[in-house]
Each structure stands twice: as C-alpha cells, then as structure tokens.
Amino acid sequence: MLCYGVEMLDEQIERIRNEFESDTQRARSPQDLHNKYLGRKSGLVTLLLKQLQQVPAAEKPNAGKRINELKLEVEAGLDRLESEAAAQALAVRLESERVDVTLPGNRRPAGHAHPLTLVRSEIEEIFSFMGYSVEDGPEIESAFYNFEALNIPEHHPARDSQDTFYISDSLLLRTHTSPVQIRTMQKQRPPLRIICPGKVYRRDNPDATHSPAFQQIEGLAVDEGLTFRDFKGTLEFFLKSFFSQKTRVRFRPSYFAFTEPSAEVDISCIFCSGAGCRVCKASGWVEMLGAGMVDPAVFRYVDYDPEKLAGFAFGLGIERFAMLKYSVNNIQHFYDSDLRFLEQF
Numbered sequence: 157m158l159c160y161g162v163e164m165l166d167e168q169i170e171r172i173r174n175e176f177e178s179d180t181q182r183a184r185s186p187q188d189l190h191n192k193y194l195g196r197k198s199g200l201v202t203l204l205l206k207q208l209q210q211v212p213a214a215e216k217p218n219a220g221k222r223i224n225e226l227k228l229e230v231e232a233g234l235d236r237l238e239s240e241a242a243a244q245a246l247a248v249r250l251e252s253e254r255v256d257v258t259l260p261g262n263r264r265p266a267g268h269a270h271p272l273t274l275v276r277s278e279i280e281e282i283f284s285f286m287g288y289s290v291e292d293g294p295e296i297e298s299a300f301y302n303f304e305a306l307n308i309p310e311h312h313p314a315r316d317s318q319d320t321f322y323i324s325d326s327l328l329l330r331t332h333t334s335p336v337q338i339r340t341m342q343k344q345r346p347p348l349r350i351i352c353p354g355k356v357y358r359r360d361n362p363d364a365t366h367s368p369a370f371q372q373i374e375g376l377a378v379d380e381g382l383t384f385r386d387f388k389g390t391l392e393f394f395l396k397s398f399f400s401q402k403t404r405v406r407f408r409p410s411y412f413a414f415t416e417p418s419a420e421v422d423i424s425c426i427f428c429s430g431a432g433c434r435v436c437k438a439s440g441w442v443e444m445l446g447a448g449m450v451d452p453a454v455f456r457y458v459d460y461d462p463e464k465l466a467g468f469a470f471g472l473g474i475e476r477f478a479m480l481k482y483s484v485n486n487i488q489h490f491y492d493s494d495l496r497f498l499e500q501f
C-alpha cells in the first residue's frame with residue numbers, strides 16, 4: 157500500500173472511491189462501511205491520510221486536498237446511506253404497526269339521560285317556546301316561603317308535621333316548588349313568566365305512587381290584564397304538546413290557599429282515550445296539575461299591586477307525567493337504578 161508519488165496516490169484514491177461506490181450499492185450497513193473507510197486505526201481513508209507524511213513536501217498540499225475530497229465524498233455517502241436506512245426502518249415500522257381505521261371500534265358503554273330528566277327537559281322546552289324562563293330555589297326552605305307567603309297560615313292543616321320534614325321550627329325540606337314563586341317575585345318586577353323544576357320532600361311511605369322525595373315543576377305568569385282564558389289556553393297548549401293534540405283537557409274547581417279561583421286540571425286518559433280503564437279508574441280522566449289564578453293575598457307578600465296585576469300559577473309532579481308518558485306503573489322504578497329499566501329510555 158505504500159506509495160511515494162502523487163501518481164500512485166491518485167490510483168489508490170480512485171480504487172478506494174470505486175470500492176466505496178460498489179460497497180454502498182451492496183447494501184451493507186452504514187456502520188460497517190464507516191469502520192471500513194473511516195475507522196480510526198485501519199480505515200482505508202484514514203490510512204491514506206497517514207501516508208501523507210511520506211509524500212514529498214512540494215506535493216503535500218495537492219495530495220492532501222485530493223484525499224480530503226475523497227474523505228468528504230465518503231462521509232456524504234455514509235450520511236446518505238444512514239438516512240436511507242432510517243427511512244427504511246421507519247417504513248418497516250409503520251407497515252408493521254399499521255392501524256386499520258375502517259375496523260369497527262370497541263364501543264364504550266355510554267350513559268344517557270334518566271327518564272325523569274327527559275320529561276323535565278321536554279316540559280322546559282315547551283314552556284321556553286312560550287317565553288318562560290327557568291328559575292331555581294333552595295330545597296331547604298323557611299316556613300315563611302314554603303307556607304306563610306303562600307297564604308298558608310300557622311295552623312293550616314297543610315303545615316302538619318305528619319306531612320312535612322321539619323329541620324327546626326322555622327326550617328324545613330320544601331314540600332312543593334311553589335316557594336320559588338315568592339322568591340322570584342321578590343327579585344323581579346312583572347311581567348313575569350317562569351317555571352321552577354326541582355326536588356320536593358314529603359313524609360310519605362314509598363309505594364307504587366308515593367315517594368318521600370320527588371320532583372315538581374312550578375309555573376307562574378304575572379302581568380297586567382292576564383285572565384283565566386290565558387291560564388286555560390296556556391295549560392291546554394302545554395298538555396296537548398306534551399301528550400298529543402288529541403288529548404282533551406278539563407278544569408275542575410278546587411282549593412289551594414295561594415290561588416283563587418283554583419282548579420285541578422285533568423286530561424282525557426291516554427290509555428283508553430276516555431272510555432274508562434284501570435289507569436283512570438274507569439272515569440276516563442286523569443288528574444295532572446294543581447293550578448289557579450294567583451290569590452291577591454300572595455301579591456301583597458311580595459309588594460305587587462293586586463289592583464293592577466293578575467297572574468296564574470300551576471304545579472305538577474314530574475314522576476306522574478313520566479309514568480303516563482312511558483306507561484310506568486310504579487314510581488319506585490325511577491329511583492331503583494335498575495339498568496334493565498333505565499336502558500329502555
């Protein structure tokens with residue numbers, strides 16, 4: 157390998173260049189080729205550089221330049237090989253880890269709304285269509301809001317502790333959503349159109365139609381010149397929208413301390429269309445709401461002028477609406493958290 161002239165050096169450079177060329181085409185690993193050509197002890201290019209010492213001084217610069225050119229070529233070639241190898245390795249990996257996005261996925265079980273939530277939302281939608289907004293109030297309520305301001309005085313039978321969960325003499329779990337009427341009228345000036353959904357509590361033993369905790373929606377409209385016709389029209393529109401346009405609606409005289417006149421509102425039985433069945437106890441009618449024109453005494457509690465203003469109010473049980481709509485014959489199903497029941501909605 158020793159040489160002493162530029163001629164011989166040129167031959168060697170050319171030979172190594174050709175050898176490198178054919179090595180790179182034979183797909184050897186970049187690391188092997190690096191060792192073979194640039195290895196610190198015996199790399200072919202390294203050895204050439206070592207021979208420079210023996211080249212006559214006059215020819216050294218020229219010879220050094222050529223060897224360096226070769227070295228740069230080899231380095232560039234190795235770089236190219238390395239990036240090709242990396243690209244190929246990546247391609248192999250992508251191929252082996254390929255994901256078929258068209259395969260059907262594993263469905264995760266997703267929850268959905270509870271039937272009582274569905275009914276509440278639907279009722280909210282019907283009333284918001286008529287311009288009502290949704291209000292909220294506390295479940296722990298004072299006797300003032302739950303009773304007194306609703307014209308239910310101290311010794312009224314509705315206050316009986318047989319029916320009410322008292323926390324103290326003046327605090328209780330609200331027995332209806334009607335106190336939100338009072339709270340809203342205190343905060344807002346008329347005209348007013350609101351509904352208030354929420355939980356209420358009564359000391360009832362659980363059975364097919366009773367639960368110590370259940371849900372109501374209260375409604376209230378107050379404006380100048382509101383009449384019983386507005387009241388009837390609103391509730392008829394609501395009940396027909398919720399059940400069906402064929403549903404007939406009936407207003408029966410009744411009594412509530414906070415409305416005058418008061419009514420209980422029935423619909424024609426949706427199971428027998430009024431012919432009489434077990435659900436309507438052969439009467440053809442099912443009671444759905446308590447309601448009436450706001451009693452002037454209630455307006456006085458909130459500083460509304462009963463001479464100028466009129467209003468109507470109503471209250472309904474969400475469970476009752478859900479039982480009729482979905483033909484559920486036991487209110488306890490709504491609270492049992494049995495998936496066989498819940499998954500049907």
Ligand code: DAH
Pocket residue numbers: 331332333334374375412414415445446447448469470471472
């Ligand atoms: N608060 C009554 C109850 O729980 C329902 C009710 C009746 C609400 C008449 C009203 C109403 O707003 O006007 O039985």
